[in-house]
Amino acid sequence: MDRSDFRAALHQVADLVADYLETVEARPVLPAARPGDLLADLPAEAPEVAESLEAVLADYRQLVEPRLTHWNHPGFLAYFSSSGSEPGILGELLAAGTSVNAMLWQTSPAATELEVRVCDWLRRLLGLPDDLVGHINDTASISTFLAIAAARHEKVPELRHQGLMGRPEQPALTVYCSEHRHSSIDKAMVALGLGLDRLRPIAADQDFRLDPAALAAQIAADRAAGLLPAAVVATVGTTSSTSADPVAAVAEICRREGLWLHVDAAWAGSAAICPELRPLFAGWELADSIVVNPHKWLFVPMDCSVLYVRGIERLRAAFSLVPEYLRTADQEAAGEKPLQLMDLGVQLGRRFRALKLWMVIRLYGAEGLRARLREHCRLGRELAGWIDADPHFERMAPVPFSTVCFRAGLPGASEQQLEAFNERLLAVTNRDSPFFLSHTKLRGRYVLRLAISNLRTEERHVAAVWRRLQEQAALLRAA
Amino acid sequence: MDRSDFRAALHQVADLVADYLETVEARPVLPAARPGDLLADLPAEAPEVAESLEAVLADYRQLVEPRLTHWNHPGFLAYFSSSGSEPGILGELLAAGTSVNAMLWQTSPAATELEVRVCDWLRRLLGLPDDLVGHINDTASISTFLAIAAARHEKVPELRHQGLMGRPEQPALTVYCSEHRHSSIDKAMVALGLGLDRLRPIAADQDFRLDPAALAAQIAADRAAGLLPAAVVATVGTTSSTSADPVAAVAEICRREGLWLHVDAAWAGSAAICPELRPLFAGWELADSIVVNPHKWLFVPMDCSVLYVRGIERLRAAFSLVPEYLRTADQEAAGEKPLQLMDLGVQLGRRFRALKLWMVIRLYGAEGLRARLREHCRLGRELAGWIDADPHFERMAPVPFSTVCFRAGLPGASEQQLEAFNERLLAVTNRDSPFFLSHTKLRGRYVLRLAISNLRTEERHVAAVWRRLQEQAALLRAA
Numbered sequence: 001m002d003r004s005d006f007r008a009a010l011h012q013v014a015d016l017v018a019d020y021l022e023t024v025e026a027r028p029v030l031p032a033a034r035p036g037d038l039l040a041d042l043p044a045e046a047p048e049v050a051e052s053l054e055a056v057l058a059d060y061r062q063l064v065e066p067r068l069t070h071w072n073h074p075g076f077l078a079y080f081s082s083s084g085s086e087p088g089i090l091g092e093l094l095a096a097g098t099s100v101n102a103m104l105w106q107t108s109p110a111a112t113e114l115e116v117r118v119c120d121w122l123r124r125l126l127g128l129p130d131d132l133v134g135h136i137n138d139t140a141s142i143s144t145f146l147a148i149a150a151a152r153h154e155k156v157p158e159l160r161h162q163g164l165m166g167r168p169e170q171p172a173l174t175v176y177c178s179e180h181r182h183s184s185i186d187k188a189m190v191a192l193g194l195g196l197d198r199l200r201p202i203a204a205d206q207d208f209r210l211d212p213a214a215l216a217a218q219i220a221a222d223r224a225a226g227l228l229p230a231a232v233v234a235t236v237g238t239t240s241s242t243s244a245d246p247v248a249a250v251a252e253i254c255r256r257e258g259l260w261l262h263v264d265a266a267w268a269g270s271a272a273i274c275p276e277l278r279p280l281f282a283g284w285e286l287a288d289s290i291v292v293n294p295h296k297w298l299f300v301p302m303d304c305s306v307l308y309v310r311g312i313e314r315l316r317a318a319f320s321l322v323p324e325y326l327r328t329a330d331q332e333a334a335g336e337k338p339l340q341l342m343d344l345g346v347q348l349g350r351r352f353r354a355l356k357l358w359m360v361i362r363l364y365g366a367e368g369l370r371a372r373l374r375e376h377c378r379l380g381r382e383l384a385g386w387i388d389a390d391p392h393f394e395r396m397a398p399v400p401f402s403t404v405c406f407r408a409g410l411p412g413a414s415e416q417q418l419e420a421f422n423e424r425l426l427a428v429t430n431r432d433s434p435f436f437l438s439h440t441k442l443r444g445r446y447v448l449r450l451a452i453s454n455l456r457t458e459e460r461h462v463a464a465v466w467r468r469l470q471e472q473a474a475l476l477r478a479a
Numbered sequence: 480m481d482r483s484d485f486r487a488a489l490h491q492v493a494d495l496v497a498d499y500l501e502t503v504e505a506r507p508v509l510p511a512a513r514p515g516d517l518l519a520d521l522p523a524e525a526p527e528v529a530e531s532l533e534a535v536l537a538d539y540r541q542l543v544e545p546r547l548t549h550w551n552h553p554g555f556l557a558y559f560s561s562s563g564s565e566p567g568i569l570g571e572l573l574a575a576g577t578s579v580n581a582m583l584w585q586t587s588p589a590a591t592e593l594e595v596r597v598c599d600w601l602r603r604l605l606g607l608p609d610d611l612v613g614h615i616n617d618t619a620s621i622s623t624f625l626a627i628a629a630a631r632h633e634k635v636p637e638l639r640h641q642g643l644m645g646r647p648e649q650p651a652l653t654v655y656c657s658e659h660r661h662s663s664i665d666k667a668m669v670a671l672g673l674g675l676d677r678l679r680p681i682a683a684d685q686d687f688r689l690d691p692a693a694l695a696a697q698i699a700a701d702r703a704a705g706l707l708p709a710a711v712v713a714t715v716g717t718t719s720s721t722s723a724d725p726v727a728a729v730a731e732i733c734r735r736e737g738l739w740l741h742v743d744a745a746w747a748g749s750a751a752i753c754p755e756l757r758p759l760f761a762g763w764e765l766a767d768s769i770v771v772n773p774h775k776w777l778f779v780p781m782d783c784s785v786l787y788v789r790g791i792e793r794l795r796a797a798f799s800l801v802p803e804y805l806r807t808a809d810q811e812a813a814g815e816k817p818l819q820l821m822d823l824g825v826q827l828g829r830r831f832r833a834l835k836l837w838m839v840i841r842l843y844g845a846e847g848l849r850a851r852l853r854e855h856c857r858l859g860r861e862l863a864g865w866i867d868a869d870p871h872f873e874r875m876a877p878v879p880f881s882t883v884c885f886r887a888g889l890p891g892a893s894e895q896q897l898e899a900f901n902e903r904l905l906a907v908t909n910r911d912s913p914f915f916l917s918h919t920k921l922r923g924r925y926v927l928r929l930a931i932s933n934l935r936t937e938e939r940h941v942a943a944v945w946r947r948l949q950e951q952a953a954l955l956r957a958a
Contacts, residue, residue, distance in 0.1 A: 351782055
């Protein structure tokens with residue numbers, strides 16, 4: 001692809017992306033695809049000879065695009081709906097043009113220092129103290145994994161060399177969390193060799209918040225049983241109901257017990273840029289580590305997960321390894337040494353992710369970001385009000401942010417019948433639809449989940465999905 | 480940013496990227512930046528109010544771009560020089576526009592199935608058998624981590640629940656590799672809780688290839704000592720010299736001993752698309768897992784690492800965890816169930832990385848990719864010939880692919896003086912220069928390393944860097 005061809009191609013794809021975003025709302029959020037549809041349409045072998053851009057883009061439009069689930073659709077209200085803003089897409093394009101790998105300061109001073117600075121910006125916007133130092137990972141799964149790994153290292157520094165096996169004198173480590181924690185905590189327990197059985201899910205209160213007294217009791221019981229408590233993961237914005245654990249009370253227990261406190265605020269954390277929402281986070285400023293994903297609710301395209309750690313040395317102690325071929329003069333020099341991002345985790349290669357976060361913050365401004373998050377929370381409260389006012393529906397959890405859990409009622413139905421009914425309601429609401437909701441279970445009950453954190457979701461979408469739910473539920477009841 | 484503003488902005492940034500790639504060669508590869516330069520130029524606080532795109536792009540050009548290390552510069556010959564091709568950049572832009580998270584089939588059927596298909600395409604191009612099933616991770620650090628985790632799981636399946644600690648009856652696991660393995664193996668040992676001491680670096684032969692007899696002896700000694708050998712990592716294309724371990728002999732040992740064989744071909748693996756280079760990989764078709772990074776030597780922009788595993792169930796056994804909120808109808812349905820990418824590793828969130836690999840393969844065609852890799856290998860051999868013909872220089876390793884290790888000689892100098900001399904030579908060669916080389920140590924000797932795997936590197940660049948090295952060495956000798 002020569003120079004002028006590339007420039008023309010880039011403009012062509014730019015138009016394709018702009019067209020996509022302009023028209024995405026007209027499509028169903030979920031494609032009609034069945035498993036294997038795209039596979040059947042693609043040749044089994046790579047082409048021997050170069051194909052034309054026209055052929056590839058035609059296949060993209062005809063074969064790939066119709067099988068996408070449209071995350072940038074304003075009706076994507078499932079999971080933690082995340083969306084890529086226009087400024088973020090511009091940032092991705094700039095980063096792709098550089099192909100920078102920010103493993104070392106030397107391999108891109110700008111990527112390293114911009115990452116330091118935008119993580120600082122975000123930290124201040126969130127109202128967090130200076131000694132929480134941030135860096136960017138791909139996902140919260142990795143950020144949380146690194147945090148628990150650092151906690152593990154502090155309790156058993158010799159594991160770096162000796163490992164966890166064959167050391168009968170070493171009491172086993174335990175980690176604590178709410179019964180409503182995200183599955184990434186469980187995965188970290190498996191991956192780190194700590195084991196699922198050593199993760200202690202603590203009972204939550206009626207509002208799905210971890211109960212500090214139950215936490216303290218479990219820690220005491222574990223100590224009595226000869227185990228070694230290492231860390232607590234508190235969640236602000238649990239996946240099912242977005243409940244906020246009482247972080248201040250948990251932090252006090254961690255201080256007393258000498259445990260690492262990790263706060264999983266992957267989705268909700270962005271909301272702390274609004275001072276009026278900070279009470280939900282009270283105490284997180286005492287954490288040893290916090291994860292906040294700008295790719296979830298700050299309109300940065302996948303992937304961008306910021307991990308803040310109190311004392312970056314603690315990550316470095318767990319992970320730094322510098323082979324000869326990665327030594328650089330700046331590491332050896334006297335004076336202040338630059339941060340080497342590779343020292344902070346498992347991954348050596350690192351994309352230039354700071355650029356898109358920088359562009360999003362600058363092109364919206366803090367006020368612009370706050371306004372959008374406030375509007376999402378307002379829409380969530382509004383929907384909650386509509387549900388509360390409708391005798392055919394039942395709200396199933398408080399709405400601290402903008403995610404609403406509810407279900408349709410069915411007079412005289414058993415729990416099992418209610419589950420089947422709401423499962424059907426979800427299916428018909430999502431099928432060939434401008435909306436996509438997901439579900440979860442709360443206290444064993446099947447509930448629908450509507451998460452409003454998509455940049456493009458407006459009041460008209462929330463009103464329309466509510467009408468659709470009411471209508472579909474009525475039709476199903478009548479059937 | 481409204482619709483027409485975004486379209487205009489995208490075209491503006493597209494031109495900026497095209498301009499960058501057209502002019503990158505005119506810049507020094509390494510910026511003149513000193514630690515803290517960019518930090519000092521950026522405000523300490525995020526802007527309160529939205530800024531204009533013009534202001535942000537002006538800062539990008541004036542503050543960020545001059546502090547980039549230019550990975551897409553044809554003179555970037557350090558580390559494993561990797562580069563983002565034009566088709567790959569187009570793929571990144573398309574993917575950014577979708578903001579897809581391919582965690583589940585349902586969250587983007589196209590992303591999941593395109594990933595399956597392009598990994599198949601690549602597998603066939605590499606000459607690997609059908610039962611090696613591929614998926615894409617961010618980095619080889621993660622791919623290798625997952626492979627060793629799966630090996631660990633097969634030896635101790637109960638660790639998933641019980642963990643590795645407090646089980647005195649369980650012999651400790653050991654992992655084997657060449658003394659020339661990449662540091663990501665060491666990091667995986669730390670992260671997985673196996674410990675650095677349980678990684679057995681096996682002595683290499685004179686050509687830096689793992690010695691199978693020494694491997695067998697170490698395994699026997701470990702068994703005799705009550706340890707439990709679990710996996711061997713063989714490398715094709717070691718980081719320092721790009722040597723290829725004798726995979727067939729290693730595979731035979733693994734078969735006999737019941738060990739998981741992981742092949743780290745993160746950089747060199749792409750070269751197996753050229754049949755004449757396959758003898759260097761002989762035996763890798765017997766591996767339990769293989770990592771090949773298209774972002775290293777197949778012109779796909781960061782990040783894209785393909786992990787092939789013999790029997791995808793083995794990864795799923797180690798990592799699958801499905802919380803209620805991620806259950807979907809297709810997981811429960813009868814008949815063939817679609818692949819759920821989240822089941823294959825630690826990370827839940829997954830970018831739509833398949834798109835850029837698909838576009839690179841289609842827009843170059845297999846022949847186009849082979850031609851570029853062959854040219855790189857030819858340039859490597861040519862440079863090796865020039866070094867061998869110059870009495871002032873000494874080649875320090877064979878050149879199986881396109882990376883050349885060498886040093887400048889200094890009559891009568893000690894090893895220590897040679898190291899200092901070559902360190903100075905590297906510094907002056909790289910400073911304010913259209914070239915960037917790195918170094919390593921081989922048998923304790925400091926050597927310069929010139930890796931030719933950058934899409935844009937041509938014969939004229941290799942000839943020019945060689946002249947620069949000759950001239951600078953002569954100047955230093957005369958000084």
